[in-house]
Amino acid sequence: MKPLNHVDLCFVIDTTASMSSFIHSAQQQLLNTIKVLSADNNIDLQIGLVEYRDHPPQDHSFVTRVYPLTAKLQQMQQVINQLRADGGGDGPEAVYSGVYDACTKMKWRQHSCRFILLVGDAPPHGFGTWLREMTLETRKYHSGDAWPDACPSGLNVQSVTATAENHRVIIHGLCMSGDMLAQQAFNVIAQITGGQCVAVSNAKDVIDKIVAVLQNEFSNLEFDQKVLETVQQIGHLDTSYTAEILDMPKLPVAAAIARLGKRGFLD
Incomplete structure (x- = not known):
């Protein structure tokens, strides 16, 4: 039987100076919380x-x-412990490059349920x-963007979501900013890929929202299993x-049938 309960999760995290509070909270409790949730x-x-x-x-x-997918959560904890918030320059950041590298450089398992959790507080260039x-x-947005016309990576919303x-x-977005452009960017990237975006005001709330998003996705897997077993029982x-x-x-x-089909369980 193909492994329906395989979940590959990649965090895409802004580690510029303004993200220090989230990084500290992640180092304290993020993986332990997810470990308990996945075991349950x-x-x-x-x-x-x-990053x-x-x-x-x-x-x-x-x-x-880029830090590759691993089932060894202690190994990933060491990675998170070494994250440092620093730098950043102008307002927007390399959001598109972070998402693109996560999609293309992770070695996703063949039939896994695949998620990116995008955490940041600034829009893409x-x-x-x-x-x-x-x-x-006709309104012009003033976000202090050094590249206001296009990201120097050559990426944009269409290319990264494609x-x-x-x-x-x-992709699920967690935007730690009241900046309208940042919220809109995270929201559109998430929605196009079938995810959701949540605006949060502090680091503790981000951890809680991550847990809520994953709990919802994990409950979908339980329902998908029931649907798959029923389809197999029917025979068509x-x-x-x-x-x-x-x-x-x-x-x-x-x-549920759409999710199962996307993952190759109905071939």
């Missing part, structure tokens, strides 16, 4: 991480650093111009009959 839900979990800062000359330390073009607004779709990755794909057997509305059953 019988999840076979791997965790990876991408991002900014493009030179705004930041000369690095643009991204060029997002104000992108938003204005997409919405036909990359996520190609790798079957759902029939959403209405499956919903009838499970005594459930058709809509959540159809959503």
